[in-house]
Amino acid sequence: MNNSELDSILKKARRPEPIEEFWEEFPKQVVRRLNRARVEEPRLNTRWVPRLAWGMAIVVCITAAFAIGHWRGRVDTESVASNDILQNTKFVRETLALFPNQVRAIVRDQHGFNLDLASTSDVPTSTPIYVSVCDGKNCSSCVTFSGQEVQVAGQKLTVLSDGLGGIILMGDHFIWSSNRRVAMGNSLKIEAKNLSSITL
Numbered sequence: 001m002n003n004s005e006l007d008s009i010l011k012k013a014r015r016p017e018p019i020e021e022f023w024e025e026f027p028k029q030v031v032r033r034l035n036r037a038r039v040e041e042p043r044l045n046t047r048w049v050p051r052l053a054w055g056m057a058i059v060v061c062i063t064a065a066f067a068i069g070h071w072r073g074r075v076d077t078e079s080v081a082s083n084d085i086l087q088n089t090k091f092v093r094e095t096l097a098l099f100p101n102q103v104r105a106i107v108r109d110q111h112g113f114n115l116d117l118a119s120t121s122d123v124p125t126s127t128p129i130y131v132s133v134c135d136g137k138n139c140s141s142c143v144t145f146s147g148q149e150v151q152v153a154g155q156k157l158t159v160l161s162d163g164l165g166g167i168i169l170m171g172d173h174f175i176w177s178s179n180r181r182v183a184m185g186n187s188l189k190i191e192a193k194n195l196s197s198i199t200l
Helices: 003-012 020-039 048-072 089-098
Strands: 103-109 112-117 129-134 139-144 149-152 155-161 167-170 175-177 182-184 189-194
Touching (some): 048 112, 089 103, 103 149, 129 149, 139 149, 167 189
Antiparallel strands (some): 103 112, 103 139, 129 189, 167 175
């Protein structure tokens, strides 16, 4: 087929005419496609929020580990009555200053140090309380505040400060008081005292 034959065939062909229904439906189809395109617009990527939370948690853990590791070897002998670094007022004061009104407890056990932080700055300001619990095999200690619930030596304890300057510990199956030396239903060796020399 040459160009002139192709040209004559194209001239004989009729231009297709759309049916009448096409012109009625065409505007509706255009509107539907435009609306669908708006719905399918890509949303902002909000996956950064969990990543930011994990990043902040890692920064807090690294900072706490640095503070604890930094002061572990620098124990001031005048402020420490025993070998427990949690009785070091300088260490406790500076750890609490890193996270104002967020520290529920600083716990030391056979695994090392744990810092229990509140998600918001809502821990009431009060005198820190030192608690040491030994169950015969393991000893754990913590610095916390009155009204806090802590896990020490496998025991879940509620720590309270009474009006006489004493400390009351309530466990699942016992009550202990520093003023009255009351120990009901426990075989634990417990020491507790206010760290009144620490001002926040």
